[in-house]
Amino acid sequence: MRDKTFAIGWFVTFLLGLILAGAANYVIDPYGMFEVKRIEGLNEIKPAAATRVTTAKVYQVLKAHPRSLIVGNSRPELGLNPQNACWEAYEQPVYNTSLPGQSFYRQVRYAQHAMATGDVGTVLLGLDILDFLVDRNRPERIGPGWPNPKQETRSWLVQPDGQADPGFLWDRLDDGFRAVMSVQALADSAYTVMSQGNPDVSTRTALGFNPGERTYGAIIRNEGVKVLFQEKNKSIAARLTGQDLSVRTPGGKLSPTFAVLEGFLNYARVKGVRVIPFINPYHAEYMLLLDRAGLWGDFDEWRREVTRIVEQTGDGPLWDFNGFNGYTTEGVDTVAAKGEALAWFWEPSHYRQELGDIMLSRMLDRHCDSKELNEDFGVQVTQKTIDDRLEDLALQRDLYMLANPNDVLRLSKLVKRQEEISLATQ
Secondary structure, three states: OHHHHHHHHHHHHHHHHHHHHHHHHHHHOOOOOOOOOOOOOOOOOOHHHHHHHHHHHHHHHHHHOOOEEEEOOHHHHHHOOOOOOOOOHHHOOEEEOOOOOOOHHHHHHHHHHHHOOOOOOEEEEEEOHHHOOEEOOOHHHOOOOOOOHHHOOOOOOEOOOOOEOOOHHHHHHHHHHHHHHOHHHHHHHHHHHHOOOOOOOOOOOOOOOOOHHHHHHHHHHHOOHHHHHHHHHHHHHHHHHOOOEEOEOOOOOEOOHHHHHHHHHHHHHHHOOEEEEEEOOOOHHHHHHHHHOOOHHHHHHHHHHHHHHHHHHOOOOEEEOOOOOOOOOOOHHHOOOOOOOOOOEEEOOEEOHHHHHHHHHHHHOOOOOOOOOOOOOOEEEOOOOHHHHHHHHHHHHHHHHHHOHHHHHHHHHHHHHHHHHHHHHO
């Protein structure tokens, strides 16, 4: 009798423990999946969200029920704030579905998922050449384009053709159970509570934005922006030289990602959703690395093809924010002390919200920011103007290189060194 009583007592205690742990995980919501009330000092900052962002945004956007979307990779996730004053009331809420480290296919599948919530009327679609390049040494990794079953690794509200996905309900139950009842979630809940006073942990807002101050602040304060640029340049050069990259496959066909862009724009047009495509701005050093790695020709062909697809299938025209101008050529030597960041870029490949605010003013055609607008920043390109645009960019590049020979030499050496490392490790 005593053994039975002990067993029942142990079971009840265990069950109560599970219920309390699950309730705590739900309230703390360390990944932002449930978007229960964010309370300052308890769960407002969500440092563990970065580890589950691809899962969390699937459900966070359902709660946001957006009318406008920002879609892309880590660049617009860090640079375009859904709470910018440019957005009119009828366009809000705005949700940022952008995801770091995900293919363009998965970026637009998240957009389709968000559009299926019902009220989305506008999509800002960020385009990036790296998402369109294929490795000609790895043809087995080149997918079929649109749709691509290999990248359907989870369920969304809809399938690529817009039909309801019957697997979504199961995935939702499975993801929700793991976010509430797992030991990892309990550890992340504790980490969330303990990190509330720490300004150097990353987070995601309830509208999907990634505040860069939290991602880069500690590095800039401790190491300085110059070191940050050096390390980022090294990783970019390694990526550009470690593969045989091109916008064309070994057989000479265009990268299948172009078909993904075409498929998504056609889908949005049928759904009556206005898409505003734009090319993310890069810092001048990033564009020089593309040039030094021998990819400027691919850069030109990519722009030409993207312009053609946007004009033929989308609402167009395409916004191009690249160029060598006052925003993109700000040098790291202009920052005298550790702790100071550049005004427009965190590092060569990620622009700051301050630059994103100006981009929104240009694309939405509203001067809703106190910053002075440079009308030369952001050019609308069409098939009629693309050749002139490419010629102008090449001229800007050449003039910048003539004016900055030491930077050219430094980045050329970096690319050559990374090429040597790549060859030695093959």
